[in-house]
Every structure is written in structure tokens, then in C-alpha cells.
Amino acid sequence: MDDNGPEPEPAPAPTATVDVVVVGAGISGLAAARRLQAAGRKVTVVDKGRSVGGRLATRRISGARVDHGAQFFTQRGPEMAALLDELRAAGSVHTWCRGFAEPDGHPRYVMAEGMTALAKHLARDLTDVQVGRRVERVERRDGGWSLHLDDGTCLTGVAVLFTAPLPQSLELLDRGGVELDAGIRPELDAIDYDAALAVLVVLDGPSALPLPGAVQLDRGPFTFVADNRAKGISPRPALTLHTSPEVAARRWDEDDAALLEDLLDAAAPWIGGAGVVEAQLKRWRYAAPRRTWPEPCCVAVDGVEPLVFAGDAFDGPRIEGAYRSGLAAGTALLRARPGGAQDSSGTGGSSSAGSKPSTRP
Numbered sequence: 001m002d003d004n005g006p007e008p009e010p011a012p013a014p015t016a017t018v019d020v021v022v023v024g025a026g027i028s029g030l031a032a033a034r035r036l037q038a039a040g041r042k043v044t045v046v047d048k049g050r051s052v053g054g055r056l057a058t059r060r061i062s063g064a065r066v067d068h069g070a071q072f073f074t075q076r077g078p079e080m081a082a083l084l085d086e087l088r089a090a091g092s093v094h095t096w097c098r099g100f101a102e103p104d105g106h107p108r109y110v111m112a113e114g115m116t117a118l119a120k121h122l123a124r125d126l127t128d129v130q131v132g133r134r135v136e137r138v139e140r141r142d143g144g145w146s147l148h149l150d151d152g153t154c155l156t157g158v159a160v161l162f163t164a165p166l167p168q169s170l171e172l173l174d175r176g177g178v179e180l181d182a183g184i185r186p187e188l189d190a191i192d193y194d195a196a197l198a199v200l201v202v203l204d205g206p207s208a209l210p211l212p213g214a215v216q217l218d219r220g221p222f223t224f225v226a227d228n229r230a231k232g233i234s235p236r237p238a239l240t241l242h243t244s245p246e247v248a249a250r251r252w253d254e255d256d257a258a259l260l261e262d263l264l265d266a267a268a269p270w271i272g273g274a275g276v277v278e279a280q281l282k283r284w285r286y287a288a289p290r291r292t293w294p295e296p297c298c299v300a301v302d303g304v305e306p307l308v309f310a311g312d313a314f315d316g317p318r319i320e321g322a323y324r325s326g327l328a329a330g331t332a333l334l335r336a337r338p339g340g341a342q343d344s345s346g347t348g349g350s351s352s353a354g355s356k357p358s359t360r361p
């Protein structure tokens with residue numbers, strides 16, 4: 001050993017460079033990856049979670065199946081209509097109801113095996129989806145981008161698409177010393193997110209929720225309470241209760257046990273006479289963006305080695321918005337022709353073009 005200490009570990013060899021690395025296997029990242037792969041691009045999707053889905057999240061607890069993130073989805077535009085056709089053909093979706101206290105005619109769709117199944121459907125034909133791998137930082141390199149993972153390995157792509165909540169995506173760039181256009185960065189920084197707490201309660205008998213098995217609330221700690229059995233996804237009664245952003249913010253730093261006890265007391269009107277078999281608390285730090293970008297995605301670095309942002313902060317804080325944003329990002333990346341010549345026909349999203357973005361939130 002010399003005076004400089006031990007020899008540094010050799011840097012792990014990067015895997016082969018792909019056309020696009022997508023950070024995040026939530027609905028937006030998977031939608032983008034599908035569009036890119038269908039057009040012949042080589043795509044790697046990487047996610048820190050144990051499974052695909054992000055905020056589409058389903059858990060098995062004490063024999064119940066519980067959605068603890070998104071509860072249902074709606075369809076307004078043609079993109080989601082086409083996806084619904086696919087899901088119907090696969091027999092994996094059903095209509096839960098057409099409104100809660102008052103029917104409003106708009107179908108609320110749920111996946112028969114829980115909302116994660118929507119992400120699994122999108123991922124099923126993708127050739128390279130890597131879960132359980134956290135991106136730690138992203139650096140600019142010759143010919144594209146290097147994504148350094150928590151296991152010391154590295155993914156490289158000509159283009160990179162970020163679909164994690166924006167504060168998380170921007171932190172990866174900061175750690176890698178990537179500076180975005182001074183006009184665009186503050187606008188991205190200005191999009192912050194509300195948190196939510198989810199209480200999951202498995203019951204030994206029917207809940208006290210009226211049909212169709214959910215209530216939307218504007219008073220008290222909860223904004224939405226759903227019975228996963230009434231929704232048609234769980235063999236046994238199990239409630240999901242989502243707190244308001246105010247309650248989540250005020251009580252975020254409290255420990256799980258005390259929080260769970262209090263929130264279970266507050267859940268008594270919907271638990272009714274049933275016994276609690278098991279209860280869990282889940283925290284969503286980035287549950288919903290407080291404002292959205294005015295375009296369906298943001299091309300923050302354009303040219304032949306683009307860097308794009310997408311997700312529900314771009315086309316609305318719901319499943320359909322995230323899905324459409326992912327598709328728009330896929331289109332933008334195809335038009336940028338990663339690794340090839342720049343197409344001047346537009347991007348489908350706002351673009352910094354190395355200077356100012358074309359639009360502002």
C-alpha cells in the first residue's frame with residue numbers, strides 16, 4: 001500500500017449503451033418504453049421498487065388484496081380508450097361504479113387483480129425492465145448519459161427519460177453535476193408535491209361502507225375510503241383509507257405505531273362492527289403534484305442526446321395523465337432520433353433547445 005491509501009476500486013464496466021434509459025417503471029415510464037420499443041428503439045427501464053407500478057401499488061395482507069396507491073382510473077381521451085380496449089380483451093379490467101355518493105355517469109375502472117396489474121400489463125412485452133435497482137446519480141458522457149446505480153453498476157443511454165416525481169429526478173441530476181438550462185430549472189423546481197398516508201385495514205367481517213364501497217370526504221382526516229372487496233379485487237373485506245394532504249404534512253414525522261393507532265380510531269365509522277385482523281400504514285411522500293406543467297412532457301436537453309421529463313406532473317395528477325405524458329415523451333424521443341439526426345418537426349412537449357423552454361407552467 002502506498003501513502004495514498006488503498007488502490008481505488010476499478011469502475012464497473014458499463015453495460016451496452018441503449019437508445020433510451022427510462023428511470024421509473026410507473027405508468028408513464030412504461031407507456032413511453034412501449035412506444036419506443038414498438039418503434040424499434042432499444043430501451044432499458046430501471047426502477048428502485050420491488051415491482052413495476054410506482055403509485056399503482058397492490059399488497060397482499062392476511063389473505064386480502066389491497067390497493068394502497070391509486071384506487072381506480074377514468075378515461076377521457078383516445079389514448080386511454082385504446083388501452084382500455086386492450087385490457088378488456090385481456091379480461092383484466094372491470095367497471096367498479098359510475099360515481100360514489102351520487103352516480104355521475106362516468107365509469108371508474110379497476111383492475112381485477114389490483115392496480116399493479118395495469119403496470120404489469122404494460123411491462124409484459126418490454127424486453128428490459130430492471131426492478132430493485134435505484135439510480136443514484138446521472139452524468140453527461142460522450143454520446144449520451146451514464147446512470148450510476150446503487151449496486152455500483154452503470155447503465156448508459158443515448159437518451160434519458162425521467163419519470164420519477166420531479167424532486168427525486170432533479171436530485172439525480174444534481175448529484176451527477178448536470179446543469180439544466182437556467183430558464184427551465186426553476187420552473188421544474190417550482191412543482192412540489194402533496195404527501196398522503198394510506199391506512200390498510202383487513203377486517204373479519206363486512207365493512208360499514210355503503211355501496212358501491214367507497215366514500216369521498218371533504219372533512220376529517222380522510223379524503224377517500226374504499227373497501228377492496230366491494231371493489232371486486234379482494235376475497236375478504238379490507239379498507240384503504242387515504243388521508244388529506246394537510247394531515248399527512250402535519251403528522252409526517254410521527255412514528256408509525258402512534259399514527260396508525262390514531263388513524264384506526266378515526267376509521268371506526270367505516271370499520272363498523274367488524275374486527276380488525278391486521279392494519280398497516282403506508283406513506284406516499286410524493287402522492288400528487290400541486291401544479292402541472294403546461295405540456296405533456298418536457299424536453300429539457302434536446303438534440304441527438306436528449307433528456308426528457310414525463311409523469312403525472314405534466315399531464316395531470318392521475319393515471320390517465322401519467323399515461324398520456326409517457327406516450328408524449330416516447331413520441332418526443334422518437335422525433336429527436338436518439339443517436340441519429342435531429343428531426344425538426346417538433347417534439348410533442350416543451351423544449352429548452354439549450355436555451356429557453358417554449359412554454360411555462
Ligand SMILES: Cc1cc2nc3c(=O)[nH]c(=O)nc-3n(C[C@H](O)[C@H](O)[C@H](O)COP(=O)(O)OP(=O)(O)OC[C@H]3O[C@@H](n4cnc5c(N)ncnc54)[C@H](O)[C@@H]3O)c2cc1C
Pocket residue numbers: 023024025026027028029046047048049052053054055056068069070071072073074133134135136163164165168172196198242284286287288310311312313316317318319320322
Ligand atoms: C394515495 C394515492 C391515491 C391515488 N389515487 C388515484 C386514483 O384513484 N385514480 C387516479 O387516476 N390516480 C390516482 N393517483 C395518482 C396516480 O397514482 C399517479 O398519477 C400515477 O400513478 C403516476 O404515475 P407516474 O408514472 O407519473 O409516477 P410513479 O408511479 O410515481 O412512477 C415513478 C417511478 O419512479 C421510480 N423511481 C423514483 N426514484 C427512482 C430512482 N432513483 N431510481 C429508480 N427508480 C426510481 C419509483 O419507484 C416509481 O416506480 C393516486 C396516487 C396516490 C399516491
